[in-house]
Amino acid sequence: MENMLHVSSSPHFRSNDSTRRIMLDVIIALIPTSIAACVIFGLRSLILIGVCVATCVLLEYVSRKIMKRDTTIGDLSAVVTGLLLALNLPVDINPLIAMFGCLIAIVVVKQMFGGIGMNFVNPALAARIVLLVSFPGPMMHWVKALGAPEAAAVDATTAATPLAAEPGTYSYIDLLIGRCGGSIGEVCAAALILGGIYLVIRRVISPIIPCVYLATAAVMSLIVGLDPLYQLLSGGLMLGAIFMATDYTTSPVTKWGKVIFACGCGIFTILLRAYSNMPEGVSFSILLMNILVPLIERMTVPRTLGFVKKAKGEKK
Amino acid sequence: MAKRSLFQEFSKGIIKENPVLCLVLGTCPTLAVTTSAFNAIGMGVAATAVLVCSNAVISLLRKVIPDKVRIPAYITIIAGFVSVVQMLVKAFAPAINASLGIFLPLIVVNCIILGRAEMFAGKNPVLPSILDGLGMGVGFTAALLCMGIIRELLGSGSVFGVQVLPFQILIFILPPGGFFVFGMLIMLANKLNTRAGKKVKTTPCDGCPMAKNCADKKCADMKKEATVNAD
Numbered sequence: 001m002e003n004m005l006h007v008s009s010s011p012h013f014r015s016n017d018s019t020r021r022i023m024l025d026v027i028i029a030l031i032p033t034s035i036a037a038c039v040i041f042g043l044r045s046l047i048l049i050g051v052c053v054a055t056c057v058l059l060e061y062v063s064r065k066i067m068k069r070d071t072t073i074g075d076l077s078a079v080v081t082g083l084l085l086a087l088n089l090p091v092d093i094n095p096l097i098a099m100f101g102c103l104i105a106i107v108v109v110k111q112m113f114g115g116i117g118m119n120f121v122n123p124a125l126a127a128r129i130v131l132l133v134s135f136p137g138p139m140m141h142w143v144k145a146l147g148a149p150e151a152a153a154v155d156a157t158t159a160a161t162p163l164a165a166e167p168g169t170y171s172y173i174d175l176l177i178g179r180c181g182g183s184i185g186e187v188c189a190a191a192l193i194l195g196g197i198y199l200v201i202r203r204v205i206s207p208i209i210p211c212v213y214l215a216t217a218a219v220m221s222l223i224v225g226l227d228p229l230y231q232l233l234s235g236g237l238m239l240g241a242i243f244m245a246t247d248y249t250t251s252p253v254t255k256w257g258k259v260i261f262a263c264g265c266g267i268f269t270i271l272l273r274a275y276s277n278m279p280e281g282v283s284f285s286i287l288l289m290n291i292l293v294p295l296i297e298r299m300t301v302p303r304t305l306g307f308v309k310k311a312k313g314e315k316k
Numbered sequence: 317m318a319k320r321s322l323f324q325e326f327s328k329g330i331i332k333e334n335p336v337l338c339l340v341l342g343t344c345p346t347l348a349v350t351t352s353a354f355n356a357i358g359m360g361v362a363a364t365a366v367l368v369c370s371n372a373v374i375s376l377l378r379k380v381i382p383d384k385v386r387i388p389a390y391i392t393i394i395a396g397f398v399s400v401v402q403m404l405v406k407a408f409a410p411a412i413n414a415s416l417g418i419f420l421p422l423i424v425v426n427c428i429i430l431g432r433a434e435m436f437a438g439k440n441p442v443l444p445s446i447l448d449g450l451g452m453g454v455g456f457t458a459a460l461l462c463m464g465i466i467r468e469l470l471g472s473g474s475v476f477g478v479q480v481l482p483f484q485i486l487i488f489i490l491p492p493g494g495f496f497v498f499g500m501l502i503m504l505a506n507k508l509n510t511r512a513g514k515k516v517k518t519t520p521c522d523g524c525p526m527a528k529n530c531a532d533k534k535c536a537d538m539k540k541e542a543t544v545n546a547d
Contacts, residue, residue, distance in 0.1 A: 100485070108496075130487055130492075133486060133487045133490060133492075134484075134485045134486045134487040134488075135485070135486070136486070
């Protein structure tokens with residue numbers, strides 16, 4: 001009889017989501033992209049992914065131990081960071097440079113600020129930018145992809161990325177299936193979209209950020225006179241919009257905050273692509289908006305349920 | 317405050333009250349000129365020379381300078397010495413002059429120098445003031461040299477221009493790397509100070525040249541608390 005009555009404090013309903021489950025979903029969503037990378041750039045990309053994931057997990061474990069905190073490698077967030085970082089690198093990068101990137105991502109950006117949920121910018125993106133600034137040569141050395149058009153070749157082994165190539169070198173189909181130069185995870189737009197659809201169906205990410213980001217980027221391209229579809233499919237835009245900008249820790253929680261955040265990302269991406277001396281602007285624009293997230297959230301605090309706005313006296 | 321020996325007046329500037337790493341003064345030249353160890357030494361020596369001379373003169377004139385106009389007076393004295401140092405550097409070490417650029421004349425507004433004038437030389441006799449200036453200058457140079465060596469080693473793979481590493485991590489000679497190394501060194505200095513049991517009691521008003529005349533109640537409370545703690 002006494003077992004029929006339970007007394008406990010709220011919350012009484014819990015969802016089955018855990019950090020581990022969510023991170024596992026992200027990893028599953030990145031599998032098509034990883035397979036595409038292996039097909040396009042060969043098995044070397046698999047080795048690069050392995051090196052990055054292993055280094056990130058190891059560094060996460062060691063740094064938590066040194067700081068005398070609980071081990072958090074079980075939540076798989078370090079695996080996701082390593083995977084995303086690897087997908088942001090060119091395939092023939094020196095593994096030591098990739099490992100230095102892991103050090104920046106996990107130790108400096110993530111653990112020094114308190115671990116998962118405390119980082120103020122996306123660790124993988126911050127690491128990519130540090131590497132891009134530190135090693136501009138190796139980070140912009142693009143291996144010719146499988147089946148890439150001959151016109152794009154700079155020499156026998158390297159090819160220009162779609163953003164740096166002459167207009168007309170790549171067709172939309174080339175960009176969609178990844179017959180072009182670039183980071184191993186950014187070339188195949190179709191695989192990225194597939195992963196994005198999986199994440200939206202699993203309700204891991206809300207479609208607001210990717211959709212608004214891509215839409216803003218398309219509109220901005222029209223305004224500055226670039227081909228919108230070409231801009232959307234090329235470079236790191238898909239990878240950034242689907243997997244980077246939607247990071248829980250570094251994107252706003254409110255609905256309108258998400259819209260503002262994604263608009264900002266889209267505007268800055270196209271402005272950087274069109275007017276800066278770098279061919280790509282996705283990482284810089286997402287990082288910039290990451291830093292603005294606290295301000296955006298303060299601007300868009302939702303009205304409390306039942307709260308009456310005093311100024312107009314209207315009831316909602 | 318307890319009376320210090322002359323040696324303590326000199327040595328406090330090196331670790332315990334290191335102007336850059338503990339008082340966090342003079343951050344602008346620290347971040348800007350430490351892209352190589354050679355620049356760091358040039359900046360450190362120039363600033364030390366100005367600091368020692370200005371401390372000596374300000375200490376000599378401390379009873380003559382009216383309290384109300386002391387800051388303009390200090391700045392004038394400091395500017396005089398900076399001009400002398402700048403001309404000397406231009407004449408004898410044009411390479412350093414070229415690489416330090418605008419930061420050499422900017423020693424005039426270096427807050428370490430004005431801070432020492434206000435906090436120390438303005439109320440102490442000549443000899444301790446000179447030693448204080450020398451100690452602070454050595455501490456400043458040492459901190460700059462540490463940063464310069466680390467940034468040059470990682471950023472250009474060399475030490476004092478001699479190539480030693482086969483790779484370069486460019487970000488270390490760019491501003492973000494400067495801030496990163498600066499933060500790491502501050503962490504190290506704090507660690508050293510706590511381990512030696514010499515935890516520096518600081519208030520946010522330390523190093524503020526206006527602290528003495530500050531009418532802010534919060535500031536006054538903090539000063540009172542700091543004095544109680546020091547006793």
